[in-house]
Structures are given as C-alpha cells and as structure tokens.
Amino acid sequence: MYVFWILEKSRISPHHFNGCLALTCNASILLLQNRSETPMSERPSLGDNWVRKDIAKWLQNQSVNPRATFIVALLWVGVLISMHWLLPTRTVEARVISPVLFKFREMVGKAPRLNPSIKIFGLDDVTVSQIRKSELTLAQWATVMEALDSKHPRAIVVDALFSITDAEKEPGGFEAVERLRAIKTPIYTGAYASPNPIFGRFELTLNGPKYQLEHYIQNQGPMPISRDEQLELLKVADSRTQFTYGPHISMWNAFNKAGHILYGDDEGSFMPFLRLKDGKTLPHVMLMPFEDIHFQQDRLSINGGIISPARDGSVPINFSARSTYDKNVKPLIQLLGEKYRSRALQSVEENDFVYLMPMFFTGNTDFKPSPIGLIPGAYSHLAVLNSILQKSGLHYYEIEPILVVAFAAAIAYLGWWMSPATLVLTLIGSSLLWILGCLWGFAYQGAIFPYLLPQLSMAGVGVSLLLQRIYITDRKARMIRSALEGIVNPEALRMLQRNPEKLSLDARERVITVMFIDIVGFSLIVENQLPRVAFEGLQQLIEDLSHTIHRHGGIVNKTLGDGLLCFFGYSLEDNKETSNHAAEALKAAAEIQRSNLPRILASVAQHDPVFPLRIGINTAAVFMGNLGVGERLDITVIGNGVNFAKRLESACLPHSVLVGPTTFELIRGKTEFGSCARRFISIKHREDMVEAWEFDPLSAEPELRKKAEEIYEATTSTQRLERRWEVQSNEEEQIIVQTSHGLAKLVNHSVQGLEFKLPTLVARGTQIEINLDSVDGTLHRQLAKQGLQKIRVEVRWVQAEEKSYLHGVRFLDLEPRQTELITDMLCQFGLKIAGESPVAS
Secondary structure: HHHHHHHHHHHHHHHHHHHHHHHHHHHHHHHHHHHHOOOOOOOOOOOOHHHHHHHHHHHHHOOOOOHHHHHHHHHHHHHHHHHHOOHHHHHHHHHHHHHHHHHHHOOOOOOOOOOOEEEEEOEEEHHHHHHHOOOOOOHHHHHHHHHHHHEEEEEEEEEOOOOOOOOOOOOHHHHHHHHHHHHOOOOOOEEEEEEEOOOOOOOOOOOOOHHHHHEEOOOOOOOOOOOHHHHHHOEEEEEOOOOOEEOOOOOOOOOOOEOOOOOOOOOOOOOOEEOOOOOOHEOOOOOOOOOEEEOOOEEEEEOOOEEEOOOOOEEOOOOOOOHHHHOOEEOOOOHHHHHHHHHHOOOOOOOOOEEOOOOOOOOOOEEHHHHHHHEEHHHHHHHHHHHHOOOOOOOOOOHHHHHHHHHHHHHHHHHHHHHHHHHHHHHHHHHHHHHHHHHHHHHHHHOOOOOOHHHHHHHHHHHHHHHHHHHHHHHHHHHHHHHHHEOOOOHHHHHHHHOOOHHHOOOEEEEEEEEEEEEEHHHHHHHOOOOHHHHHHHHHHHHHHHHHHHOOOOOEEEOOOOEEEEOOEEEEOOOOEOHHHHHHHHHHHHHHHHHHHHHHHHHHHHOOHHHHHEEEEEEEEEEEEEEEOOOOOOOEEEEEEHHHHHHHHHOOOOOEEEEEEHHHHOOOOOOOEEEEEEEEEOOOOOOOOEEOOOOEOOOOOHHHHHHHHHHHHHHHOOOEEEEEEEOOOOOOOOEEEEEEEEEEEEEEEEEEEEEEEEEEOOOOOOOEEEEEEOOOOHHHHHHHHHOOOOEEEEEEEEEOOOOOEEEEEEEEOHHHHHHHHHHHHHHHOOOOOEEEEEEEO
C-alpha cells in the first residue's frame, strides 16, 4: 500500500512498477512454495538423505537455508537495480520524498536564507493595476534597466524570453534598443531549446567563449584521454538535436547574453548546461553572471562552491522556504515611477544581483510544482542563484546500486539467523534509522541520498525472508505438534513450538524409568460393545491417563492401542535429565490405579465398557532418539530395560503395579505406595526367574477391588465359552499338579488348559513345566507312556483366593490329539463335568 501511495503521489503509472515487483514477489513465493512442496528427503541441497540424517539439526538450527537466503537477496537486488536504470525512480523521489526532506529542514530551522545581495522586482498585481497593461514596453524596460544601472549592480537577470517582442513593430522600439545597448550592467535574458524548428523564428546565435563547452574544462596538465573524450564524459544534458531560441532578432544588439530557463526533468531540479551541436553549450541563465565556472572531473565549481550534477546532467535546487521569496519581491512599479524610484533604488547596492520577474501577477503566474509546493516558476531560478551565492548547493549521491546491494546483504545476513520477531523489529529499526539518516543528511549536510530503492531493498529482502522464516517456524511448530501432542504436557509443547532448537533428537543413553500401562482382556471387553462406544471409552481413558502422567513429569512416548508406553526422568523441553523419576513414576501409577477403580464402578451403571489396568515399571539405562523417517518425528526409547518393563506389565495382576528391582531399590522405604510383595517372573531367553515387586495401590480398599474384579468377570462372562471339567473334592481322587514352585491342587480343566491353586504366585506370562499325577501314581505312568510326563504350560491369569492363588494356564506345544488324550485320562480319575466356563484370557 505504501508503494502504491508513492506512485499515486508521484503521478507515475503503477504499471511501470507492476512487472518488476510482480516478478520479484512471485519468484519469492515460488521459491518458498518449491521448498515447501518438495519433500525434504528429496531435496538435493545438502544430500538426498539430508532429512533422515539432519532433521535434528534442522529443528535446532535457528537460521534459514543459506542458499534460499542468497537467491532471495540476489533476486531483489537484480530487480531493483533494473528499476534503477529503467524506471524514473528519481522522479518518484522528487515528487514524494523531497517535500518531506524540505519540510523537515524547514522545521529544524536549516532552510537557506536569501542572500542579501539578491534584489527582486516583479510585475505584480500592483504594477499591472498602475500601468494598466500586463506587459512592459521596450521603452519601459529601458527605463527600469537605466534606473538599476545607476546603482552599478553586478548583473541584471530578466526571467523573460523577449522572443515575440519586435523592435520594428513597437513604437520607439529602436530607440529603446539603443538605450538598452548603452547600459553598462550586464543584462541576462532567457532562452530555451526546442526539439523542432519553429517557423518564423530565428535560431539564437551563440557566440563567445561562454557558449563553448570546452571553455568550462579546466586545464589540469596531461590527461590520459583526449579533450574530445573529456567533453563526452562531462555530465551535461544532451540537447544536440535541439534548436535554441531566445530574444527576437531585432533585440540581439541589446540582449545578447542569454541563458536557458528550462526546468529539469525532475521536480525541483535544473540543468546547469545543455550540450548543443558543434561543441557548443547553453548555460542556465543564473550561471551566466559568473566567470569562475569549470568542471572538476564529475563536479562543477561555481563561485567557489561545488555542484554535483547527476548522470543526466541535472542538479537538485536548494529551495528556501516560500515565505522567504514572497516577502522579498518588490513591485516593479517602484522602478517605473519617479515617485518611488529613489526609494526603491536605495535597497540596490553595487555588485548586487537584480532579478526581474515579468508575468508575476494573478492569473498569469507560471506556477510549477516543487518540493516546497506549487510556486511561481521564477522562484526555481531564484533558488539557483541563491544557492550559487550562498554556496549551499545540494548534492545528490547516486549510489543506489551500492545501497541496494549493501542493504540487501545486511538484511539477508540478519534474516539468515534472526527469529521472526527479532527480524521484524530489526526491519522497523533499520527503516527508521535510514529515514532519520536521510533527513539528517539533507538538513545538515545538504546531501540527498536515494531513499526509495534502498528502502525497497531492505523491506523486500526482509519481508521475503520473514515470510520464509515464518513458514519454517510454522512448519517446525506443526511438525513438533504432530509428533509431541499428547506426549508432553501442553505447556511444554507450546514452549517447544516456540523454541524448536531446544528439542534434542540425538540418540544417546539415558537413565530413566519406563512404564507400560495395559488394559486387561481388552479384546474380550469390546467384543460385545459397539465399536464407537468402545473407542470413545478408550479415548477418554487414555486422555485421563496422559494427564496423570504429565502431572508427574512423565512423557507419554507411545499409544499402543489398548495401552501406553511412558517414561520419566527426562525433560524434552529442557533437554536434561530429572531426578526422583522412579518415585514420580510409582506415584503416577498408584494414582492411575486408584482413580480407575471408581471409573470401573461407574461404568456398570452406564453400561459402558470397564477397563481394568495393569502397570509395569522399570528403571534402567536405555537409548533414546528419533527413529522417524523423512519429516516424521518418532522419539523412541529402546533397550533391555524397556523390554523388561513390558514383561513386568504382562506379569502384573489387574489393579496392581509391578516394578523391577532397580526401581524398588530407588523407592525402598517409602510407604505411600501401598503394600508390596515379592514376585518372580520368567524372562525370554533366560532360564532363571527374575525378582520383581508388586505394589497394590488398592490394599486399603480390598472390598472395592474385589467388586471391580467381579464386575470385570461379569462383563466378560458372555464371551467365548468352552467346556470344562471340575475336580472331585474327594481327597483320595485328588489330582496332584507338580510345579517348580511347589505342589498345586487341580481345580478344573478343559481341552485347552487347566486351573489350579498354588500357595505362591506365579506371574502372568510365565512358562513352566508341570507333572500331572493321581494319589496312587497311576495317572503319571499312563501319561509317561504317551510321552506326556512333562507338560509345558503358560500362566494366562492369576487371581488371589484367600491364602492361595488361583492360576489359569494354557497348554503349549501340544497337538489336538495330545490335549484330548490328557482330557480323557483326567476324566477317568473321577472328574465331574462343571459345565461351560469362559476361556482363560
């Protein structure tokens, strides 16, 4: 919007800029889109496997891609430098920026004052009303000049062409010309250059050294180039194809010192010289009174001051405040009438410069736009004369390409590593600093720095990189949110989204406490439930469990369908290990089991599924890192300690917490976790049983626990059923089950397994070998003949019953024929049919 406001104020069609700016913006957007649409793993910038290897570095790196930064900066530099050479950017600045500069300088009181040697007279409304004409005759001009000549001023400058004033056709014209010729003070009049010859006019004859361009080259000894080459290198406006016109031919004898009064192409500028054909030049009318004018390389020395023309030969005009000119213009009638003449001449002193402005009355004033507003055109020439006398010329520094490159490079470097917020503040601060620098340079040093393109360079590169930075930041935030939402607590997630560099994904060994949570018999529970109801219940349960884990400083590493893998002892947002993680894990587990009990009881009344839980906890050294592929983050813990925690969970009783020996040692002596009992569980690939400790968070509420177990059994009793046989209570016919954990009493059996009582608890999932025998030993001998003297089984469930534990086991590695044979032999020893019972889960 700011750019188009500038274009509107400058009265230049925005179509001049649309192509360049659209190209830059579209290219920047395409660059960002290409980088966003192309999978990172397929980008060749840092290798095809860049993401898989360095996704952690990408997240932690605060800088943007250096190649994209360079391309964006280079693109803007190319477009803006092209605009510098092809579009009228100086015209825009002259119409929009320059008024601000002049207004600021006037506010701080640094506007130049009018040189006291300049005296101004104008053909104003007072004069017109007195002479009753809008123009002076030659005789009247002669009277004015003679009056001024009596004061011996240095020069009289008339802002008039006299191109249509014919001495032959005006009464007393020749006499007036002769009077003008007799005036000793040099009189300078206006001239102009026309691109086409004017019919009926005579082209101005330019004789004398001041009309030779070579006259203004100062001899500086031997030069490496020829004089003609020096002339071509001078910064002079090219008018070699134009025709020069000035006073009418009948006036040449009187007005033979003419200088052009054309305005510059830009508002508020003028052309010191026009390059004409045949090596001639037409100086500006205000340069004509001065003799010490010469070029010093690319600068122009006038009256001891220095003027720096632009590459097109123009020079900015150093205007004073308009009020400075208005209050110093005196009516020309004061020089025409004898009544006021002597008084008016008192202000004119020897060596003064007298400036006469015809056509200065209302309705005929030649108003021109300028940096100080709409002013009479004569004020522009007056400002040129004042600048020369005051040695207060403005200097236009044509360093746009340098500034464009410098600003683009600086902002590109800052935008490469700065955060979006810091970059925004930097852009605002840099823009304000540049504005203040331009204002200060103009007000106090008379320097005009190019503003628009350097500012566009700064803003364009900065905004492009800001968009890229915002996109990358948003992409990192979305990636982190996708990977960690629900895994860490919301506050930690927001912190990591704001500071993704704090997330460490390097695989390394860490000592943490691992927790597995599982729903007991989930498949049995949901068989008679609507999928939607089961899913919603599971979803709410996992959400509640996650909140509890987060409150105790844990991280929900994985959702395992009907369970969770969590760990304690490491803070992702701080990238550091935490202490007391074993105790916090057990506190969280105890809270989960206690809070789950009333949930189970409430589910019965609402006919919702019940979810008994078992939890395994182990503290060990594990490897933690990212196992995700491509752009997917998957922070995972692996190691024997994790596997052991899973085994503890599998061996745990419902509503309990089973912890490993390392965890138990860390929390030994703490009584807030409830009663605990020593257990032994089997581990895959290990022959010896492993010690574990089972905590019962519900030990203080045994009746509620029992009721929850009954509810669970009731909700699963309608599930898959199988035929079972119950053992006779007669001790003589009792079946003996020999195990490595002692003798057990068989309760019932089926084709798939057995139920027996043991005085000790064998953890769920433990595989053991048993011997079946009768009191007289007959059963064992018969089974041995069939190769079944040792029967391998797996404990599928355990239930406490008074002072013993009821175990449900499944046969392992047996063929259907062998299981049928065992069933037949057991039935021969007086077993009675118990009916149908649920399959052991």
